[in-house]
Amino acid sequence: MPDNGAILDAVFRAVDEVNRTLPPEKRLPKDAQAPLLGADGVDSLALVNLIVETELAVEQDFGSAVNLSDQTAVPAGVVPLATLSSLAAYIAGLLAEARHG
Amino acid sequence: MAEAALRIVTVSDFNLANLNAYLAHDEQEPRVEAVETPFGNVHQLLMDPGAACWAEPADAVLLWTRPQAVVPLFGRVLDGEAVSHDDVLAEVASFAALLARLGDRAPTVLVPSWTMPPGHRGLGMLDLRPGVGVAHLLARMNLALAEALAAVPGFFLLDADRWLRDATRPYLPKSWYMGKFAFGNDVFQDAVADVKAALRGLRGQARKLVIVDLDETMWGGIVGEVGWEGLVLGGHDPEGEALVDFQEALKGLTNRGVALGIVSKNEESVALEAIDKHPEMRLRRDDFAGWRINWRDKAANVAELAKEVNLGLQSVVFLDDNPVERARVREALPEVLVPEWPADKTQYRKALLALRCFDLPALSDEDRQRVRMYAQDRRRKDTLTDMQSLDEWLHSLGMQITVAPLDASNLARAAQLLNKTNQMNLATRRMTEKEFAAWAAADGHWVWTFRVADKFGDQGLTGIVSLAREDDRGCIADFLLSCRVMGRRVEEAMIAVAFDRARREGLREVVARFEPTAKNKPCLRWWEESAFAKDDGDAHVFRLPTETDYPVPAHIELRTPEHA
Numbered sequence: 001m002p003d004n005g006a007i008l009d010a011v012f013r014a015v016d017e018v019n020r021t022l023p024p025e026k027r028l029p030k031d032a033q034a035p036l037l038g039a040d041g042v043d044s045l046a047l048v049n050l051i052v053e054t055e056l057a058v059e060q061d062f063g064s065a066v067n068l069s070d071q072t073a074v075p076a077g078v079v080p081l082a083t084l085s086s087l088a089a090y091i092a093g094l095l096a097e098a099r100h101g
Numbered sequence: 102m103a104e105a106a107l108r109i110v111t112v113s114d115f116n117l118a119n120l121n122a123y124l125a126h127d128e129q130e131p132r133v134e135a136v137e138t139p140f141g142n143v144h145q146l147l148m149d150p151g152a153a154c155w156a157e158p159a160d161a162v163l164l165w166t167r168p169q170a171v172v173p174l175f176g177r178v179l180d181g182e183a184v185s186h187d188d189v190l191a192e193v194a195s196f197a198a199l200l201a202r203l204g205d206r207a208p209t210v211l212v213p214s215w216t217m218p219p220g221h222r223g224l225g226m227l228d229l230r231p232g233v234g235v236a237h238l239l240a241r242m243n244l245a246l247a248e249a250l251a252a253v254p255g256f257f258l259l260d261a262d263r264w265l266r267d268a269t270r271p272y273l274p275k276s277w278y279m280g281k282f283a284f285g286n287d288v289f290q291d292a293v294a295d296v297k298a299a300l301r302g303l304r305g306q307a308r309k310l311v312i313v314d315l316d317e318t319m320w321g322g323i324v325g326e327v328g329w330e331g332l333v334l335g336g337h338d339p340e341g342e343a344l345v346d347f348q349e350a351l352k353g354l355t356n357r358g359v360a361l362g363i364v365s366k367n368e369e370s371v372a373l374e375a376i377d378k379h380p381e382m383r384l385r386r387d388d389f390a391g392w393r394i395n396w397r398d399k400a401a402n403v404a405e406l407a408k409e410v411n412l413g414l415q416s417v418v419f420l421d422d423n424p425v426e427r428a429r430v431r432e433a434l435p436e437v438l439v440p441e442w443p444a445d446k447t448q449y450r451k452a453l454l455a456l457r458c459f460d461l462p463a464l465s466d467e468d469r470q471r472v473r474m475y476a477q478d479r480r481r482k483d484t485l486t487d488m489q490s491l492d493e494w495l496h497s498l499g500m501q502i503t504v505a506p507l508d509a510s511n512l513a514r515a516a517q518l519l520n521k522t523n524q525m526n527l528a529t530r531r532m533t534e535k536e537f538a539a540w541a542a543a544d545g546h547w548v549w550t551f552r553v554a555d556k557f558g559d560q561g562l563t564g565i566v567s568l569a570r571e572d573d574r575g576c577i578a579d580f581l582l583s584c585r586v587m588g589r590r591v592e593e594a595m596i597a598v599a600f601d602r603a604r605r606e607g608l609r610e611v612v613a614r615f616e617p618t619a620k621n622k623p624c625l626r627w628w629e630e631s632a633f634a635k636d637d638g639d640a641h642v643f644r645l646p647t648e649t650d651y652p653v654p655a656h657i658e659l660r661t662p663e664h665a
Contacts, residue, residue, distance in 0.1 A: 023122075045280055048279045
């Protein structure tokens with residue numbers, strides 16, 4: 001079972017890719033608690049890029065495809081894209097589900 | 102001072118935001134300001150010259166479309182409908198005509214070719230069958246578009262299929278459905294690299310000289326230790342075969358007008374013997390514009406060799422297997438492009454072909470023959486050392502200069518020369534083919550091109566002079582000459598042609614205004630030493646009354662269309 005640190009590393013790699021499309025002043029910090037949504041978050045296109053790049057990084061690192069855009073899979077009260085940390089925790093849950101069928 | 106960023110308007114039927122971001126943030130020259138337009142408005146933006154994106158002058162337009170979005174009948178073909186392919190091609194012709202309108206809005210228009218929708222297998226085994234297959238139809242559509250756009254100055258069709266082939270993730274369905282990105286980001290990054298290469302080529306910034314190391318780069322092994330017979334080159338050896346392929350790729354560059362040079366730490370006689378005698382060598386002495394084979398610092402040798410062939414360091418690429426030598430040249434000569442080089446020799450050819458620094462907007466006979474001209478030049482200089490005086494040498498050359506007005510047959514080469522000549526250049530005007538042709542066509546403007554030949558060979562179109570009538574004066578607007586023929590009094594012959602025209606037009610004097618740049622001091626020196634008088638009030642203005650005698654130098658035979 002991948003630990004959260006390894007998942008966060010994959011997310012940070014996705015952040016690196018997304019940052020290549022952003023001007024310096026808008027780049028996402030590689031800070032687990034950095035907000036992704038709201039006024040201090042990123043714009044919608046950057047969010048799309050982050051979802052796509054994170055899915056690719058997770059599949060590459062852990063060999064499992066995860067679908068981060070499936071809103072029906074999100075448990076009540078969970079906001080996966082609140083921060084990079086919450087995104088990593090959500091991915092950990094998806095990977096665990098995939099592992100246990 | 103840094104040059105202003107080029108303003109590039111991007112137009113597409115899909116989301117180009119990521120491509121625009123890569124364009125804007127890419128560190129390679131030239132810098133670009135990407136002007137984004139709302140995607141899905143291709144036809145509207147083409148038809149409406151008053152749209153906001155055209156309000157300010159654009160340096161270039163990048164127009165990237167999916168074929169099914171702009172050629173509706175192709176969309177129906179994709180859906181499996183029976184549609185006449187000729188009707189589809191008629192729609193392509195209409196779209197090409199619409200595209201051509203962009204010629205009035207930007208000097209350069211870059212159009213990525215159309216690609217098959219991702220994952221579309223068409224009709225499988227029938228897909229390349231004429232009149233039936235979707236892939237066959239798309240190939241014809243691209244050819245029709247390429248041929249239509251080839252006739253429009255400043256338009257270039259870029260091969261987008263290559264970007265998709267080389268991409269790890271050419272297409273991501275999620276990117277399309279969530280963001281309307283038609284391609285993966287590695288496709289956009291590859292596209293940006295090619296767009297930048299095209300812009301550099303258009304600005305005369307293509308590299309023109311590749312300097313290569315010998316031991317472990319051109320061949321395997323140390324020639325000074327194993328002798329030419331012991332080198333790894335060709336034969337039944339993977340590295341040997343790869344090195345032959347690498348040499349052939351280098352030779353291929355010479356056919357594009359890129360000269361080759363050698364800088365190697367070796368005994369010259371030993372290394373040249375290997376070049377002459379090794380049966381698997383694909384490159385021989387005459388393939389090289391020059392060499393520095395000695396034990397001196399490689400950076401100094403690279404600089405010297407570039408100077409010998411009259412090229413600036415910004416025109417040079419240096420290839421060496423040794424990371425220490427690469428670092429040394431990179432540090433000492435930052436203008437020289439020193440790519441990282443693979444340790445694995447089987448990767449050499451691929452690494453060379455991946456360099457995006459040789460793209461040109463036109464390929465002339467002169468480009469193709471340049472290496473031969475360098476070899477001629479070496480022999481020409483050898484004869485100079487045997488002669489007693491410069492005059493004697495000049496007379497021995499048997500020089501002929503053919504003058505021709507600017508026309509469709511020489512426009513591409515003339516524009517290329519206009520945009521890349523630095524040293525002997527009076528005004529350093531940079532113009533596209535279209536702009537140059539328009540300038541030449543204006544009343545009271547004349548442009549002449551000059552081909553120089555001598556007993557050693559034809560140097561090709563190497564000079565341009567243009568003259569503009571201003572009241573009772575003839576003003577030299579352009580005066581530029583390739584470094585290859587500088588110092589043989591071709592300059593005087595060129596000015597004599599413009600001078601003669603000014604006199605025949607009844608103009609009182611000929612005036613030249615020197616516009617200084619970082620590189621054109623040789624031109625200023627020429628004017629200061631010429632028969633023209635420096636203006637009293639401005640040291641960069643030179644004048645000569647047309648009543649003065651200004652003959653063509655005696656050692657030059659001038660051929661004009663009338664007298665040829």
